[in-house]
Amino acid sequence: xxxxxxxxxxxxxxxxxxxxxxxxxxxxxxxxxxxxxxxxxxxxxxxxxxxxxxxxxxxxxxxxxxxxxxxxxxxxxxxxxxxxxxxxxxxxxxxxxxxxxxxxxxxxxxxxxxxxxxxxxxxxxxxxxxxxxxxxxxxxxxxxxxxxxxxxxxxxxxxxxxxxxxxxxxxxxxxxxxxxxxxxxxxxxxxxxxxxxxxxxxxxxxxxxxxxxxxxxxxxxxxxxxxxxxxxxxxxxxxxxxxxxxxxxxxxxxxxxxxxxxxxxx
Amino acid sequence: xxxxxxxxxxxxxxxxxxxxxxxxxxxxxxxxxxxxxxxxxxxxxxxxxxxxxxxxxxxxxxxxxxxxxxxxxxxxxxxxxxxxxxxxxxxxxxxx
Numbered sequence: 001x002x003x004x005x006x007x008x009x010x011x012x013x014x015x016x017x018x019x020x021x022x023x024x025x026x027x028x029x030x031x032x033x034x035x036x037x038x039x040x041x042x043x044x045x046x047x048x049x050x051x052x053x054x055x056x057x058x059x060x061x062x063x064x065x066x067x068x069x070x071x072x073x074x075x076x077x078x079x080x081x082x083x084x085x086x087x088x089x090x091x092x093x094x095x096x097x098x099x100x101x102x103x104x105x106x107x108x109x110x111x112x113x114x115x116x117x118x119x120x121x122x123x124x125x126x127x128x129x130x131x132x133x134x135x136x137x138x139x140x141x142x143x144x145x146x147x148x149x150x151x152x153x154x155x156x157x158x159x160x161x162x163x164x165x166x167x168x169x170x171x172x173x174x175x176x177x178x179x180x181x182x183x184x185x186x187x188x189x190x191x192x193x194x195x196x197x198x199x200x201x202x203x204x205x206x207x208x209x210x211x212x213x214x215x216x217x218x219x220x221x222x223x224x225x226x227x228x229x230x231x232x233x234x235x236x237x238x239x240x241x242x243x244x245x246x247x248x249x250x251x252x253x254x255x256x257x258x259x260x261x262x263x264x265x266x
Numbered sequence: 267x268x269x270x271x272x273x274x275x276x277x278x279x280x281x282x283x284x285x286x287x288x289x290x291x292x293x294x295x296x297x298x299x300x301x302x303x304x305x306x307x308x309x310x311x312x313x314x315x316x317x318x319x320x321x322x323x324x325x326x327x328x329x330x331x332x333x334x335x336x337x338x339x340x341x342x343x344x345x346x347x348x349x350x351x352x353x354x355x356x357x358x359x360x361x362x
Contacts (some may be wrong), residue, residue, distance in 0.1 A: 001344070003351045005359040015355070017348070023296035023342065030289035049307040242356045249349035253342060255267045255290055259283075260338040262269035266279070 006203065012234040013241040016165065016203075017225065025229045032248040034149040037076055038156035039067040039119055040237040041141040048138040053129045058230050061128050062096075062141050063153050066236035067108050069145070070118040071247070076145045092143045096128075099136035106130050107137065113230065122237025135163045156238035156254060162231045164224030166205035170197045175218035181211035181220055190220075203230060272320065279323045279330040287311070291319045297337045303328040 002018040022261070044059040051058070072159045077084040084090070094114045098107045099191065110124025129137065144197055146154035179192045186206045189213060190197055197219075211220050268284035283291060291309040300305035306324040311317055323330045 001351055002345050003348070003355045006353050008356070008359055013356075015352070020344070020348070021296050022295075023293045024348075027289040027293040028348075030287070033286075125332055200360060242352075246349060249345055249352065251347070252289075253345045255286075256338055256342045258267045259269055259290070259294070260335065260342065262271075262281070263331060263335040263338055266271070266274060266334075 006230075008242070011237065011241065012159075012232065014152055014233075015230060015231050015245075017229050018225075019154065020227060020229065022227075022229075025231070027252060028245075028248055029160050029162060029231075032157050032233065032244055034158045035147055036172050036239070036244060036247055037069070037071060037145040037147055038154050038236075039074070039092065039143050039145055040151075040153040041065065041067070041143045042146065045131050045140040045142075046137075047140065048136060050135045051129050051131050051153060052135075058129055058137070058139070060114075061086065062139070063151075064124040065112070065126055066156075066238050067130075067143055068118065068120050069156065069238045070116075071145075071239070073116075073118070074145050075210070076147075086144070089145065090144055091239055092116045094119075094143060095142045096137060096139040096141065098131065099192055100131035100133050102133050104130060104132050114143075122155050125193040131240075156244055158236050159232055159234040162229040164207065165228040165230055166202055166207050166264055167223045168199045168202050168205055168211075169221050169223075171219040171221070172196060174217040175215075176219075178216075180214045180216075184210045184214045186210065194259060201223040222230050267290075274331070276329055277325050279334060280320065282318050282320050284318050287320055288319075291321055292335065293319065293341060297341050298323060298333065300340075301333055301337065304332060 001020060004016040006016055007014040041062045044062055046055045049055055060098055077090045080226055089229055092115060094112045096112050098111050107128045108124055109121040109126035109128060109132045114120050148155040170208040175197055177195055182190045182192050187206060189205050191200055191201055207222060209222055233241050233244055235244055267286060270282045270328035295307050295309060298304050303325050305326050309321040310317045311319045311361055323334060325333050333360060
């Protein structure tokens with residue numbers, strides 16, 4: 001097994017895994033999507049809402065805000081000592097209190113103030129509601145941990161996808177240097193280098209095969225490398241992207257461990 | 267993950283995996299099929315929303331519970347290898 005990090009930033013990580021089966025890649029992807037716990041607002045107490053937006057819609061919008069998650073200090077409600085009633089170990093309270101003056105005001109996610117500095121909206125730029133002059137909202141919201149299988153708002157990931165590693169090859173004997181493939185390629189993989197077609201950044205190839213269709217002599221072939229996958233993991237901001245992959249592997253290991261105990265008991 | 271035994275003979279094993287969808291059973295199926303003594307390995311989810319996957323293994327020569335144990339150990343080792351290598355490459359990447 002070989003792993004190469006291609007790109008890493010605060011929001012996303014792209015990496016190449018070689019020597020694993022599709023089923024492993026897919027198990028990892030599904031685990032990241034549905035099993036990883038993340039914080040989200042789950043209960044909302046609307047004390048005052050004189051805006052034109054219905055309470056239910058406002059609550060829905062609050063639920064969808066990604067919150068930075070601290071997996072160490074919070075329990076999943078079903079695993080908590082309070083049996084899911086809600087205590088400081090499984091719940092975090094956020095409050096929102098905004099009143100518009102003589103001008104209209106847009107309420108953003110940054111206006112939410114949290115009792116725990118570790119649990120905060122991942123970005124402050126999300127508009128929640130627009131208030132006309134003198135309208136106001138007073139809201140108390142309770143965030144808790146949950147998993148993506150319960151509700152998609154608990155997913156810590158935006159995109160988790162893998163694709164096969166593209167292998168683009170140009171047969172120089174068949175190629176007539178017409179350059180049509182260069183024009184048609186949406187990712188600029190092919191380029192005309194003097195008299196030959198060469199390839200660049202082949203990992204960006206989306207395997208659309210537009211160049212193969214355009215190439216009349218059939219000089220271009222696009223194949224995929226077996227047992228190699230290019231992963232793209234994009235975080236919502238709830239967890240750092242590398243933590244998402246590591247925790248997912250850990251969760252997968254735990255589940256295999258439970259199955260192993262079962263197999264040993266047979 | 268709550269496995270529940272349905273049937274256990276020497277060469278055939280059937281169990282239900284509570285709380286799982288495709289991720290785990292498919293990985294287990296592929297890992298089992300790498301082993302030569304496995305004659306059949308597969309799972310069925312009768313209803314996508316209401317039922318749990320039911321996994322069946324049929325083997326020849328070797329007992330199915332040892333084959334299952336070997337496959338699960340292989341899966342565990344691979345996942346651990348992935349986690350370690352991933353952590354390592356992340357660390358290497360941030361140094362660069």
